[in-house]
Amino acid sequence: MQKLSILSALLLPLLFFFAFTKTDASAAASSGGKLRGIVTDSTSGEAVAYANVYIKSLRLGSPTDNKGYYFIPAIPAGKYKIIVSCIGFRSKELTAEITEGEIKQLNIQLIPGSIKLEEISVLGNKSVRENEADLGLQKISIKEIQMMPTGVEADIFKVLQSSPGVSSTGDVTSRYFVRGGNSNQNLVLLNGVTVYYPFHALGIYSTIDPEMISGMEFYKGGFGPEFGGRLSSVLNVLTRDGNKNSFHASGTAGLLSGKASVEGPIPGGSFLVTGRKSYYARALKKFLNDQDAPFDFYDMSFKVNYANPAILYNGKFTVHGFMSQDMVKNGDPFKEDYSIKNQLFGLNWYQIWASPLLSEITLSSSNFEAEVLPNFSQSKPRNNFVHDFTNRFNFTYIYDSRDELNFGLENRFISTGLKMQNLYGRNISFDQSGYGLTGFANYKFYRYENVGFNLGMRINFASISELRPFLLEPRINVTYKPVPVLALKAGFGRYSQEMITVSNENDLISIFEPWTIIQPNIAASEATQLTLGLSYYLTENFSVDLEGYYKYLTNLSEANYNKYFVTDPDYINVNGEAYGFESLVKVQTSGMYLKTGYSLSWSFKIDPKGQLYIPKYDLRHSLNILTGYNLGAGFEVNATWFLNSGLPFSPVTGFYDRLNINDVWSFQDLSNFKASTIWDRRNLKRLTVYHRLDVGMSKKFTFGFARFTLDASIMNVYNRKNIFYFDRNTGKQVNMLPFLPSVSLKVEL
């Protein structure tokens, strides 16, 4: 069976490839002409993702994909005015002549707006493909990331946390929870490669430095069949290619870390190298309740791309890598040390074929290692590794009807190892490896002007874990536009997850979140999600999105926190349910940007005893307002305001005196007792309402041959004392971040 699976993994992509690749002659036989090309940034040559390419007279258009590629089929022969626009760039108008039966290649360069908010795209927030079945998808450009106040360190996950439907358990952590799912149900991809631990410094910041990215695709639910392995969300982060026109270097000094990047052209392509290193961990003291932690972290990435038309027309090869490490080295034999490492490496071949077929072949490896070394302290020894080797064959075929077929295969070889001791001194040791073969197909109907729907299926031919719940995972998304300004949307999908973390939900901050393949005797986790929504465009630059969802989760494997004895199971299976409503209002005028998100949600879990409880991250109400304004003369100000219901917590229902065994050689006379807390049912009460205002300001200026960007920001401007938790030993209230100013300076050469 294994051999058959591997054979099909190799043969199926080729079969698909020959079935859909057309020669130039057969392509020419199609009706009308076609327009395609790549949209790039005129200053750097970087691909511009999510730009709109639009033929106004025909009301036809296409958004660029994350590689900047667009394709408009079935255009009647003639001369047309093409409008290209994207947030952060000046719109461009140009003319193209379309010939019957031919593919016109038109590569377009966009000039960036001189400042972040200056230019507004012709279509505003709206995608040119109005019938796109994109329920739950949020495309976040680097410009949008830059609009958030930076804080001590710029962080892409903080941007996500401002989206409706995304919650966190405090402002000292970057961990995010999507629509009632646990944080380990979120897939984080960097150029398509899984990042298992995307955090620095106990989860306070993400490892992915915004400096190196070009954009993010965030699926809050209803993600297509090309993605799998997680129940809740997918974040696909795309890194920049590097400047194709000239060499550049930049350096940024902040309170916590320093970073640098170098980029420039190479024959036939470009390269980008970025690096970040912490140098003042004491800047995190406010995040750790004034506790000193000798953190030391770094991350670095590189990307080299090569495209030579003389060798392969419309083909592009990319090699990329990413490394990060977090360490705590106490230098004291009686204190524990820890280390967490990510190492990612990927090869990518992106090809636009003569017929309207795109292919993308990716080989990647992602290694994750985490270790807690107790030394001679009382801390528990723990270590974990994940070795993930994945290859993907993805194809997109575009029909003359404008319909698209995405299909592909994914092979994964994963091995995980875990050795740890729980609080009760019980050892958990589990090594497993597995091979997963998954195929997917997604037919996207774009042929009808008012209706778009995606019919997708993910098929699990071979599974990494032994008890996979189902072979087929249908994914369906529908969009219907009864009137041009209104789109009604619906989505349905089934999802499964075979890799889990052994984390304790009661840990607000955890230094160890090991990943492991689900144990052979436990069924993999599964989710079924139904989403309904609508998008309303009051004007081109004023949109309202409403979404409601219902999610049913089963076989959620949670670490058995009460593994008192060796024979007790390591995991328990929990079921869950989540539903809610979200709204997102976006307003964008020249020089001003406003995003307001609100969500009302419920999430529950049911433990094996049938007891229902609310998970730690359940937020009933959440309102986020993000705004940016261009003051001119290189000044920009921005602000975000968060207003959330209090997080759930377990209240105290009394106290008792328990036997204290300080010294095992002299406790036997039962004379030493210690007062202890008794907790009521899990997460029965809620903390006070959370609100916080962050503001930021940036100023760009030139001095000599260098360009400077000075960023100043203040977190928690009015010093709101948001409760983080009550200390379980002292009962003392511990608050989240206080008033916290920070500043950083970036120099670009």
Added chain:
Amino acid sequence: MKKLYILILIAAAAFFNMSCEESVNPKAEFKEQYVLSCIVDVSSDTVLAVISKTYDVDGLNPEVNKVDPALTGAEITITQATNTFKFQEGERLRTDTSRYTSRQQYYYAAGVKFVDNKDLRITAKLPNGKVLSAVTTPPAIPEIKFSYEFPNGLNPTVNWYLAGDYYTARWYPVNKNHFSFPRLTIPYKKNVDGKAVPLRKEVPLSYLKQDGKFVPFYPGATQSDSCSFEYKAISSALLNLPEGDPNLTDYILKYIDFELLEFDSPLTTYYSSTNGQMDNFSIRTEETVYSNINGGLGIFGSYRKTRVRKQLDAYYIRTTLGFEWDKSGM
């Protein structure tokens, strides 16, 4: 527009600054429960038990409670196979009077005798009719062996060809649900005003460098089947016995003791849940203390203490270290 925008931001900040602090009651309705604590030393003929009630205080700091929650009037029995032992009530002065000043109420059963590998069951019938109960199985008697048997008594300066670098104690059987606590101690007497005062010094596993100084590292809880002491550490412990006192002949010794304390499963889990920590950085909001008491809270556990006494090398003690050899034995 620009001015309006800035004005809105300032106004918003000012507005929210007005109510920056709120409070929440972190407590739920108080529920009274009963707590039974009883630890059995299987080699002792006396067992103690304490029963108390749960209580509530203003706020979240239970240390402010000054009312002794002890409960008297309960009927407690401990049973093994067909043998049942009844507890009696007693009271004594407290060693710690920081919270309660009254005498400590407790229960005791004297003249008990337990056999190996048989379950122990405790039952406490409270005055209100409520019953607390628990079961545990005492640890088995271990067999202890050492890495090297010294023909003339233990001498830590012995040639490593013969004994290696470590003096290792190995025991059998090992139960993976049990914590064992090994320790090596030097029993000695010190002449104080003509009187020999018995004292005991613990030997560390090794000495570790911390902040430029060497500090002793003692053995802790282990699930392993052995424990190794550096000969250098034994030697240092013996050398430092007088702690700078020049009158070496005031120190009288002859033996070194290896002791092994083994907790049973419930006591191991209880100890781990009250004394353990995952690490210094993780923040966990609530943690349940293990209890095996049916109908209430607390712990019923047992342990076994085993001691193996080894003689030291008389020549090494007298000539090398300059101490007095204990001719009387101990």
